[in-house]
Amino acid sequence: MTDRFGPNLSDQALDRVLGELRAPAPSDLLRARLDNAMATDGDGGRAGAPSPAGRTAPRAALFARLAAALLIAAFTGLGAWLPALAPGPGSLAASPAFFLAPVPVVRQAVFDDGAAEAEIGLTLVGGDRAAFAALGLVRADWSAALARAENDRGFAAQGGAESGAENVSDLEAIPLD
Amino acid sequence: MSSRNPAGIPGAAGGATAAAKIALPRSHPPPAVPGDDFLLAAAAAGDGAAWSALVERYLGQITGHAWYMLGDPREAEDVAQEAFIRLVAKAAQWQPGGAQLKTWLYRVVVNLCIDHKRKALPIPVEHLPDRGDGGAEAADRELDLRRSVRAALDDLPPRQRAAVVLTYYQGFSNREAGDLLGISDEAMESLLARGRRALKARLKGVKQDLMG
Numbered sequence: 001m002t003d004r005f006g007p008n009l010s011d012q013a014l015d016r017v018l019g020e021l022r023a024p025a026p027s028d029l030l031r032a033r034l035d036n037a038m039a040t041d042g043d044g045g046r047a048g049a050p051s052p053a054g055r056t057a058p059r060a061a062l063f064a065r066l067a068a069a070l071l072i073a074a075f076t077g078l079g080a081w082l083p084a085l086a087p088g089p090g091s092l093a094a095s096p097a098f099f100l101a102p103v104p105v106v107r108q109a110v111f112d113d114g115a116a117e118a119e120i121g122l123t124l125v126g127g128d129r130a131a132f133a134a135l136g137l138v139r140a141d142w143s144a145a146l147a148r149a150e151n152d153r154g155f156a157a158q159g160g161a162e163s164g165a166e167n168v169s170d171l172e173a174i175p176l177d
Numbered sequence: 178m179s180s181r182n183p184a185g186i187p188g189a190a191g192g193a194t195a196a197a198k199i200a201l202p203r204s205h206p207p208p209a210v211p212g213d214d215f216l217l218a219a220a221a222a223g224d225g226a227a228w229s230a231l232v233e234r235y236l237g238q239i240t241g242h243a244w245y246m247l248g249d250p251r252e253a254e255d256v257a258q259e260a261f262i263r264l265v266a267k268a269a270q271w272q273p274g275g276a277q278l279k280t281w282l283y284r285v286v287v288n289l290c291i292d293h294k295r296k297a298l299p300i301p302v303e304h305l306p307d308r309g310d311g312g313a314e315a316a317d318r319e320l321d322l323r324r325s326v327r328a329a330l331d332d333l334p335p336r337q338r339a340a341v342v343l344t345y346y347q348g349f350s351n352r353e354a355g356d357l358l359g360i361s362d363e364a365m366e367s368l369l370a371r372g373r374r375a376l377k378a379r380l381k382g383v384k385q386d387l388m389g
Binding site: 008009010011017021023024031035037 | 225228229232236237240241242244245250253254257258261262265319322323325326327330341345346373374376377378380381383
C-alpha cells in the first residue's frame with residue numbers, strides 16, 4: 001500500500017502500530033456490579049416494588065444489603081456515625097437518579113472528602129449503591145447535585161487530583177468521623 | 178443469579194425447571210445459541226443466567242471501545258456500566274426484531290464517550306496492559322510504542338477517534354460505523370480519512386522503532 005502522505009506512516013504501518021494497543025479486560029468488580037444490575041435497577045431499588053420472577057424481593061434484598069453494609073461499617077470504623085443516619089424522604093433511596101449514576105459520581109457525591117474508610121466500605125460491598133441508599137447516607141437535593149456532577153465529572157476519578165467538591169456542594173455529606 | 182437457566186444457555190444450570198416461568202412461546206424453543214433478543218426477553222422476565230450471558234457477550238467489547246475512546250480503564254468501566262444500566266431500564270420495553278442490541282449498546286457507548294467532556298489525562302504505565310513477551314529491552318520498546326499510539330489516539334478529536342476505533346478495533350464497516358455516529362457514508366469516510374491522516378502524522382516518529 002502506498003503512502004500518500006510522504007514521510008508519515010503508510011496505511012499498513014499505521015495498522016501495525018494501532019495493533020500494538022490492546023484494551024484491558026473488564027474487571028471482576030464491574031462484572032459483579034453488572035450481574036446485580038438487573039436486580040438493583042429493575043424497580044429502582046424501592047422496597048416493596050414488584051420484582052422479576054424468582055428474584056429475592058427488593059425489601060429482603062435491601063435488608064440483606066443493610067446488614068452487609070453495617071457489618072462492613074463495623075470493621076471500617078464507620079460504625080460511630082451510622083446510628084445517626086436513617087432513610088427518609090430526602091434520602092438517595094428515593095431517587096432513581098442515584099441508581100442510574102455512574103459509580104464514581106455516587107462515590108464522590110456521598111463521600112466528597114474522599115475518606116479512605118468510606119472508599120474501602122464502598123469497595124467491599126462491590127460498589128453496591130443500593131446498600132448505601134438503604135442506609136440513607138445522604139439527604140440532599142440529589143438530582144440537582146447529580147446533574148452538576150454529570151456536567152463536569154470533576155470528581156476524583158484520577159486519584160483525587162481534582163476534588164470536584166464544587167459539584168456536590170449542595171449535598172449534606174455525612175461527616176465520617 | 179446463575180442458578181436458573183430458562184433460556185437454555187449452554188453451560189448454565191437449571192434450565193428445564195425454570196423454563197416455564199418465562200413468558201416465551203412454547204412453539205419457539207430456545208435456539209442453540211440464544212440470540213440477543215431472546216436473552217434480553219428472558220433477562221427482563223427475571224432470568225439471571227440470560228442477563229449474565231448478555232453481559233458476558235458484550236461487556237468486553239464495549240468496555241474495550243470505551244477504553245480506546247477514553248484512555249482510562251476506570252472511566253471506561255463507568256461508561257460500560259452506564260450503558261448496561263440503561264439496557265436494564267429498557268429491557269422490558271425492548272422490541273424484538275427492531276434495532277440490534279449490539280448496535281444499540283455501541284451507540285450508547287459512542288455517545289457517552291463523545292459527550293465525555295473531560296479530556297483524558299496522560300495514561301499511567303500501569304494502565305497499559307502488559308503483553309509480556311520478550312526481554313526487558315523489547316518490553317520497554319513495546320511500552321514506548323503503545324504509549325505513543327495511546328497518546329496519538331487521545332490527541333484525535335472525539336469523533337475522529339470514534340471513527341478509527343469503531344472501524345479498526347471494533348471491526349465495524351464504514352457504513353455501520355457511520356450509522357452508529359449518525360452520519361452518511363461519505364461523511365464517515367471523510368472522518369476516518371482525517372483521523373487516519375492525523376494518526377500517521379503523529380506517529381511518524383515511531384516509524385523507525387516499528388521497522389527496526
